Amino acid sequence: MRKRSFGLFVLLVLIVGDFSYCQTKGLCINEVMTKNASNVIDDYGLHQPWIEIFNTSFSNIDIKSCFLTNNKAVLNPHLAATQRMAMMYMIPKGDVYSNIPPRQFTLFWADAMPKRGNNHLDFSLDSNHSNWIALYDANGVTLIDSVTVPPLKADCSFALRKDGIKSQGWEIKGLKTGTYVTPNTNNVTLDSNVKITKFKEKDPIGISMAITAMSVVFFALILLYSAFKVTGKIGENVLRKNAMKARGITDKEMAKEKLVGHESGEYYAAIAMALHEYQNNIHDVEETLLTIQRTKRNYSPWSSKIYTLRHVPKR
């Protein structure tokens, strides 16, 4: 019993641990600026390097207790979790910055001045060299995301081409015209619904949508039709076998001739109705006496208001 309880406890811990990791798995490093000369200012009015974290999921993610670092020493697999944690900046609890809404961002200032606020990191970034930046889960072991930022010119940023989509690759923004540094906002500004625009262009009168969608509807319902055709056949066979057994018929041909198991629902409905009437004593003749004699109406509590009033409390 004890062993079983312990096993269940371990399983629960693993599930909870995995679940909390699953939540933070939706985070990614989205954009980084290592040299901020005239770009966005922090809450002290200063231009500082920054790291943007993006919540790729469709629910809130609390980044509290996760770790941010630029120290590659944490990659050493022989380090204990506590040693690794000591080398990283832990994102404090209880701050609005730590709770990131769905598909939204939060910005951390890499100014090595953590006392200026919870979103000020304890390390800074070197604009002349490449910077490795990593985001670790609260256990200090699970790497959520990491990126190596190349040396950047002032006011340029290294950003994912599309928010949160690593497969689309990274680009340096602010270097050429037409690319903008976008702290705390989408890397690509969506000024229209791509799907709707595409449908407007390619399918202006909706024929393609009608054909595609009706095909899907028919496909889904044909699947259902096929499934129930099969289950129906199986069900009919089982019913026939049961009916044959009940009537003591062994010959399949004879059963087919007598339509055993093929009785319609109406047949069973009539039996059920008869049973229902019998069990509930429902009959056509009412036990009521018809008379022309005057009958005295007895007192009925239904017509008396006294019963609906509150009683006077007893002393």
Added chain:
Amino acid sequence: MSDSGFFSFIADNLKDFWLFTGFANATYEHFIMIAVGLIFLYLAIKKDFEPLLLIPIGFGILIGNIPFKADAGLEIGIYEQGSVLNILYQGVREGWYPPLIFLGIGAMTDFSALISNPKLILVGAAAQFGIFGAYIIALLIGFEPNQAAGIAIIGGADGPTAIFLSSKLSPNLLGAIAVSAYSYMACVPLIQPPIMRLFTTKKERLIRMRPARQVSHTEKILFPIIGLLLTCFVVPSGLPLLGMLFFGNLLKESGCTRRLADTAAGPMTDVITILLGMTVGASTQASEFLTASTLGVFFLGFCAFIIATASGVLFVKFFNLFLKTGNKMNPLIGNAGVSAVPMSARISQNLGLEYDPTNYLLMHAMGPNVAGVIGSAVAAGVLLGFLG
């Protein structure tokens, strides 16, 4: 304080009070909408046109069109954040009433007609042509694809699905779409019979269908499980509606969760129907509702119903070409492919009885009717997947 000052103070107060009354703020649009609400109530109470839908909606229209000083910040209007009506309207706007209604529909629907004769499922699919026919017309009129999809789903004759999809794709047309969907659902006894007569011959209307076979308990239990897995694997975006529909049905058919099924089919559905109907009605506030696009929505909804009914009937006729004598279907059940459950099935029954007083089509029509519920939810899922 002098007497004149005192009386002028009272006069000022009364003047202020007057500015807050409905009389001071009424416009002719308010009276139009109040008249619409009264017509709904008349149809429901006197003519028995789906009173369960039209009474909450009709009274909701009255509630939503009481004129008041909109800029006073009284937090009473349905579109004022924090007002009681606004909080109740969340279920419509955020789309969580419809899945709850679907749970109730699942818990009160007997799918055995469909299980015993699975080809009726295809009739339910055919009636969804109404949705996409209306989508094409809406685009031709000039609606955006997302708006066209929200409007077209009215053709599924499924109020909850229409609300669910329009809340996601075209929230600005939600009120008009919801009122239009429910109004036409209540009007199916007027809209469908002429179309059914038009597309069928007297001989076809007399076709007798084979009685449904007995469906075992196991088949009834398997239906919601297989139904959910198959439909939602194809169209996951229909999950909120289909998931709840099949879940409700499993509660009913499992045989061991009777209390839950009774609650889902009874009190819960009643509560949600009251809230849904009333808030949908109240959302027709004249200032938001009386626009040219509302007229467009009503016109398209009407077209969608006609196309859906016609396509259902014509599909049965087409299907009959491939069926042996004795297995043929009565085309009068084709209209039931729209998912107005059980109104459209009842129409098949009544029309069938009109031509042959011993030909009972109700249970046969329930097959395409419930398949229509599934079909319209799948269609909504497809539209949401493409345009959401």
